[in-house]
Amino acid sequence: MSCSVTVSGDPHPGGSEEGRPLGRRAFLGIVGVGISSLWWGGRALDLVSQATRIAPESVRSAIPFGQGWRIYSVSPPYPRFDPATWRLRIDGLVAAPQELTYAQLGRLPRAEQVSDFRCVTGWSVDNVHWTGVRFADLLAAARPLPAAKALTFVSAEVPYVDTLTLPQAMASDAMLAYRMDGSPLTRAHGAPARLVMPRMYGYKGVKWVQRIVVTDRVLDGYWEQRGYDRDAWIGHSNGL
Amino acid sequence: MTAMPGSVTPTVSDARRVARFGRTERTLHWVHASAFFAMLATGLVLYLPVLAQVVSNRPLMKAMHLVAATAWLTALLLVAVLGNRRALGRTRRQLERFDADDLRWLRGAHVPQGRFNAGQKAHAVVQAALAVLFVVSGSLLWLGERNTTLRLPGTIALHDVAMYVAVVLVTGHIYMAFAERTRPSLEGMLHGTVPAAYAAEHHAKWTPDAPAPAPAPPPPGAGRTTARGGLRGALRVALAAAIVAAGLAGATLLVRDVFAADGNAPPPAPAVVAPG
Numbered sequence: 001m002s003c004s005v006t007v008s009g010d011p012h013p014g015g016s017e018e019g020r021p022l023g024r025r026a027f028l029g030i031v032g033v034g035i036s037s038l039w040w041g042g043r044a045l046d047l048v049s050q051a052t053r054i055a056p057e058s059v060r061s062a063i064p065f066g067q068g069w070r071i072y073s074v075s076p077p078y079p080r081f082d083p084a085t086w087r088l089r090i091d092g093l094v095a096a097p098q099e100l101t102y103a104q105l106g107r108l109p110r111a112e113q114v115s116d117f118r119c120v121t122g123w124s125v126d127n128v129h130w131t132g133v134r135f136a137d138l139l140a141a142a143r144p145l146p147a148a149k150a151l152t153f154v155s156a157e158v159p160y161v162d163t164l165t166l167p168q169a170m171a172s173d174a175m176l177a178y179r180m181d182g183s184p185l186t187r188a189h190g191a192p193a194r195l196v197m198p199r200m201y202g203y204k205g206v207k208w209v210q211r212i213v214v215t216d217r218v219l220d221g222y223w224e225q226r227g228y229d230r231d232a233w234i235g236h237s238n239g240l
Numbered sequence: 241m242t243a244m245p246g247s248v249t250p251t252v253s254d255a256r257r258v259a260r261f262g263r264t265e266r267t268l269h270w271v272h273a274s275a276f277f278a279m280l281a282t283g284l285v286l287y288l289p290v291l292a293q294v295v296s297n298r299p300l301m302k303a304m305h306l307v308a309a310t311a312w313l314t315a316l317l318l319v320a321v322l323g324n325r326r327a328l329g330r331t332r333r334q335l336e337r338f339d340a341d342d343l344r345w346l347r348g349a350h351v352p353q354g355r356f357n358a359g360q361k362a363h364a365v366v367q368a369a370l371a372v373l374f375v376v377s378g379s380l381l382w383l384g385e386r387n388t389t390l391r392l393p394g395t396i397a398l399h400d401v402a403m404y405v406a407v408v409l410v411t412g413h414i415y416m417a418f419a420e421r422t423r424p425s426l427e428g429m430l431h432g433t434v435p436a437a438y439a440a441e442h443h444a445k446w447t448p449d450a451p452a453p454a455p456a457p458p459p460p461g462a463g464r465t466t467a468r469g470g471l472r473g474a475l476r477v478a479l480a481a482a483i484v485a486a487g488l489a490g491a492t493l494l495v496r497d498v499f500a501a502d503g504n505a506p507p508p509a510p511a512v513v514a515p516g
Contacts, residue, residue, distance in 0.1 A: 023336030023365040030369035034398055035376060041394025045401070064287065065400070071292035078296045121381070122396035188293045227386060239388035 042122050069125055071188045072202075074222065079156035079208040081191040088193065092152075092214035095143035102178075102192055108133040111175055115198035117205070118234050130196050132177035135169040142214070150218040153195050154211035162206045162221030163230070164197065173198050176209060200232040256436040258448035260428030264323030265331055269429055271319060272371070275312035276410065279305055279374075283403065299498050306494040309378060314487030321480050335364045341445070352444035363409060370409075373402045382494075 037044070049067035064070055083102045091097040111134050118124040135151070144166070152163045168174065177196045178185055185191040190207025197204045203223045224230045229237035261269070282305040285291045286298065295301060320328070334355050341351045342358035356364070377399040384391035417426040424438040439448055 019337035019339030019342060021336050022338040023361055026362075026365050027336065027369045030366060031372050034369065034373040034402070037398050037401075038377070038380065038392040038394045041397035041401070043393070045394075045397040064289070065404075069289050070287060071289050071298070073292075073296065073298045076297035076299060078293075120391070121384070122393055186293075188289060188296075227388060229388070239391055 074160055075157055078187050089211040090142045093145045093148040094214050098142045109137045120201035120238050129181045130177040131179035132175040134175055144214045147216045148214045150215050152213040153206040153209050155206050156208040156210045160222045162204050163219050204232050257433040258436050258439050260434045261432050262327045264327055268319050271315040278308040303495045303498040307491045310491040317483045335361050355446040370402050370406050
């Protein structure tokens with residue numbers, strides 16, 4: 001007896017159209033599992049990427065499988081950093097506006113931390129080693145005025161900006177970083193200095209910072225003008 | 241009759257060819273193939289830091305990726321509207337049904353196969369499912385940038401994993417297209433026909449049509465289209481034109497959106513209040 005089954009109602013029995021519609025079931029199954037993974041896939045990929053830790057770091061950083069950097073930018077090309085001409089301006093509501101060279105930035109009290117980086121789109125990088133300067137130390141010489149409430153970080157990548165309230169910027173794990181994982185920041189990661197705010201999503205981490213403006217109110221950053229939450233707390237904002 | 245080692249024995253009967261893929265099927269295949277590689281190339285630049293540093297123009301790559309996606313979907317609709325839907329339907333039914341021999345073949349037995357062997361069927365089924373998942377996850381990635389309620393925790397994971405699976409499958413697919421034993425199958429996708437001997441050896445249960453020597457002769461009275469046939473043809477053309485117009489409009493909107501979002505609007509002027 002043949003195993004081939006002609007499903008009743010099939011207008012084309014016989015020939016090479018015989019057999020059970022296993023392919024259709026597989027198709028629907030894969031699509032169904034795939035769509036359900038929109039809710040569990042992020043966590044699953046996180047678990048899988050834990051297992052890829054046995055791979056060498058060079059491989060893992062080249063192929064982001066769950067864990068790994070993806071370079072986001074909004075307006076090409078990436079800004080170029082020239083140590084001779086680069087200046088970090090600190091102005092706005094301050095008693096003494098500052099202009100720091102790269103060398104001067106490096107001479108400020110140095111802070112180190114290991115923290116996780118999470119992007120709002122779902123990827124993350126754990127245990128990033130950052131070296132930089134805390135905002136209390138960075139702003140000390142400029143002396144913010146009593147009316148100061150917030151900071152605007154202006155990127156050399158026009159028109160990217162983002163903001164933090166002063167209390168947010170004073171968090172113990174917020175910093176302006178100029179080294180990452182033991183080396184100076186690379187161009188793609190925002191050389192020479194970027195904002196690091198580990199408890200908020202990565203779009204707060206302005207790269208290629210060239211100016212910090214002290215303001216009397218919080219302004220919308222680049223992505224906030226496009227509907228993202230201003231307080232980008234991980235797990236408590238942007239619908240996540 | 242001398243057999244050349246490693247090649248199909250050249251015989252007189254080898255000159256005989258059988259029709260394997262019609263124009264509609266071939267068009268559908270190459271639409272998929274070119275769209276896949278266009279989106280893979282631009283997508284990898286968006287995805288791999290190494291490539292992102294070489295081609296640091298993310299907005300351009302993103303726009304090209306989205307335009308390729310729009311062109312792909314537009315072309316699929318056009319194939320469905322203008323192509324031979326009956327042939328497509330027949331091929332779909334052949335691809336989605338597995339008979340007892342197919343299941344034995346998948347377990348490694350050398351049993352006669354139909355027009356498609358079970359491996360080709362499985363490949364087509366998975367690729368079709370991946371196409372749907374790419375569209376769903378890709379659309380959600382785009383929408384999530386604009387509406388945070390549409391940002392789901394696994395969207396990027398789904399798009400990534402679908403890419404990995406597709407790359408593995410396509411690599412195997414291309415290998416089979418060029419491997420010595422199965423290379424004649426590539427001719428079927430390029431020109432529509434394969435050697436009869438190849439079909440007999442690899443697809444014994446398939447009874448192919450002989451290739452039409454010339455375009456099918458017009459049926460009697462075809463020169464004078466009936467009113468109904470003419471109306472249907474005009475409707476098809478109108479629908480195709482609407483699809484092209486929608487595709488062009490969609491692509492324009494996507495490109496404008498990508499570049500406008502990254503345009504040169506000045507940063508919001510921070511409120512600097514004079515001290516005092």
